[in-house]
Amino acid sequence: MSESLTTMRVYQGLIAGPIALSLLYSISVQCFLSGWHECSWTYHLSSISLRLTLVIVAIAILFAMEEFSHDTFLLPAVVFPILAVTLMVRTRKIYITGPTSEKYIQTQAAKDKIVLITGANTGIGKETARQLFMAGATVILSCRSEQRARDAMEDILSSQQHNSSNSTATETTQLRSKTMDKDRLLFLQCDVSDYDSVRNASQELDKMLCKLDKSNDATATPALDVLINNAGIMMGTRKENKAGHELTMACNHLGHFLLTNLLMPNLRASKYGGRVVVVTSSTYTLADKGMDLDDLQCEKRSYTMFSQYAQSKLANILMGKELARRESETKNKGTEKPVKVYNVHPGLVRTDVVRNMPWYLKYPNMMFSLVLVTLQKAPPAGAYTNVFCALDESLENQSGEYFSNSEAFATNKFTHDEDTAKRLWTLSCNLVGLKE
Ligand SMILES: NC(=O)c1ccc[n+]([C@@H]2O[C@H](COP(=O)([O-])OP(=O)(O)OC[C@H]3O[C@@H](n4cnc5c(N)ncnc54)[C@H](OP(=O)(O)O)[C@@H]3O)[C@@H](O)[C@H]2O)c1
Incomplete structure (x- = not known):
């Protein structure tokens, strides 16, 4: 091949290849997100059209190359790859990474608030927990393993200390703030799948909140500002908890249902207005037939991981909406405030949630990690909507709604079925031993 032909082929590759890849990435993001019901099929359409236009321009340039001297195409051969990389980074930033909680951290928006998060040791x-701690909150990590929780607390503290050591504060100020910061992580x-453990936790929490309470009023209910379930x-296979309840439903819905109900007095006592x-x-x-109240424990249906997980997550939304309705109808006593409730879909996030999946899902998830990592959120991005719903003042009138990518998102007809939500509430009370 002559030297000039080789140069032309290189130019052609540089003009067409990266820009076609950027179009392919855009389409993949759109398909991936809409396939997981994170957005509509038209969500990303204008950005895809822009990339398609660029691909057409690239093809036109390739045809023109046959006619003109290839030196004319040096500029597009430099510009197109840069443009393609910029567009891919932009697609990722807008549609995958999303906003960061930097503004809450900078304004210390959670200062003096007490937040409890279940399952806060990973993912x-x-x-x-890290973002709320950075935003000034006292964060209670409610976990089943003390060691894993303490490791997570160490990690959060060291990232905080890393941040403050980069600041201009004096050494003494930094030391004092490190000691004070340590007291804000508990x-x-x-x-949560063990109802006795949940009851014990609620009693222990009362003691913990009394110690944190600065009002010195021993008769008042100690306040909790935010509960994050x-x-x-x-679970790849069907397992049961100590009470004989199917484990996914027990952990994802029933245990949290009990915990939330036990903590409602503390949440109503929040001077900021409690949030769940x-x-x-x-x-x-x-869950395409809606909530299966006749078989909550999946004893009659054949067990599949996704169908039971979907049932438990639909139960979460029905509980969230029902709790929001109940709170809006309750007449609060004295200084109590109604609690606001927000349902959050964090996005498709690369975490350890796959650990109990069957091998045919777990191993491909590892093998294709290089591709999946470009389409899934990293845990900090996955945490953003939680932080947004825990803190953002703009949400006061949106109790009961479902949020994805920090925006209220319409949900299907099964989530709006008030009769099913009430029956699920009664059934859940009976199963966990609560009086309605
Ligand atoms: N990742 C996603 O793409 C995604 C998408 C939509 C929704 N979600 C939801 O997001 C939440 C967090 O998931 P993740 O992805 O961060 O999963 P993860 O990395 O597996 O973390 C789950 C956390 O829950 C804890 N946990 C599990 N069973 C528990 C129990 N019985 N009692 C107390 N804690 C328990 C785990 O503690 P151990 O370490 O002790 O097991 C861990 O801290 C889940 O509710 C999940 O359904 C995740």
Whole structure:
């Protein structure tokens, strides 16, 4: 091949290749997100059209190359790859990474607030804890393993210290703030799938909140400002908890239902107005016949991981909406304030949630990690909507709604079925031993 022909082929590759890749990435993001019900099929259409236009321009340039001297195409051969990389980074930033909680951290928006997060030792829960801690909150990590929780607390503290050592504060100020910061991270033992453990945790929490309470009023209910029901599992095979209840439903819905009900007096006592953030999932849409109240424990249906997980996540939304309705109708006593409830889909996030999945899902998830990592959110991005719903003042009138990518998102007809939500509430009370 002559030298000039080789140069032309290189130019052609540089003009067409990267820009075609950028179009392919855009289309993949759109298909991936809409396939997981994170957006409509037209969500990303204008950006895709722009990339398509660029591909057409690139093809036109390739044809023109046959006619003109290839030196004319040096500029497009430099510009097109840069443009393609910029567009791919932009697509990722807008549609995958999303906004960051920097503004809450800078304004210390959570200062003096007390937040409890279940399952906060890893994944989305840990990143939510980190961001709320950075925003000034006292964060209680409610986990089943003390060791894993303490490791997470160490990690959060060291990232905070890393940040403050980069600041211009004096050494003494930094030392004082490190000691004070340590007191803002607390551990509470709780296995949410074990109802005795949940009851113990609520009693321990009362003691913890009394110690944190600065009002010196021993008769008042100690306040909790935000509860984030985050812990969750996906089980490849059907297992049961101590009470004989199917484990996914027990952990994802029933245990959190009990915990939330036990903590309502503390949440109503919050001077800021208490909030409950229910971490659900867009996978609830897989419950395509709605909530199966006749077989909550999946004893009659054949067990599949996705169908039972979807049932538990639909139960989360129904509980969130019903709680919001009940709170709006309750007449609060004295200084109590109604609690606001937000259902959150964190996005498709690369975490350890796959650990109990069957091998044919777990291993491909590892093998294709290089591709998946470009399409899935990292845990800090997955935590953003939790932080947004825990703190943002603009949401005061949106109690009961479902949020994805920090925007209210319409949900299907099964989530709006008030009769089913009430029956689920009664059934859940009976199963966990609560009086309605
Ligand atoms: N990742 C996603 O793409 C995605 C998408 C939609 C919704 N979600 C939801 O987001 C939430 C967090 O998931 P993740 O992806 O961060 O998962 P993860 O990395 O597996 O973390 C789950 C957390 O829950 C804890 N947990 C599990 N069972 C528990 C129990 N019985 N009692 C107390 N804690 C328990 C785990 O503690 P151990 O370490 O002790 O097991 C861990 O801290 C879940 O509710 C999940 O359904 C995730």
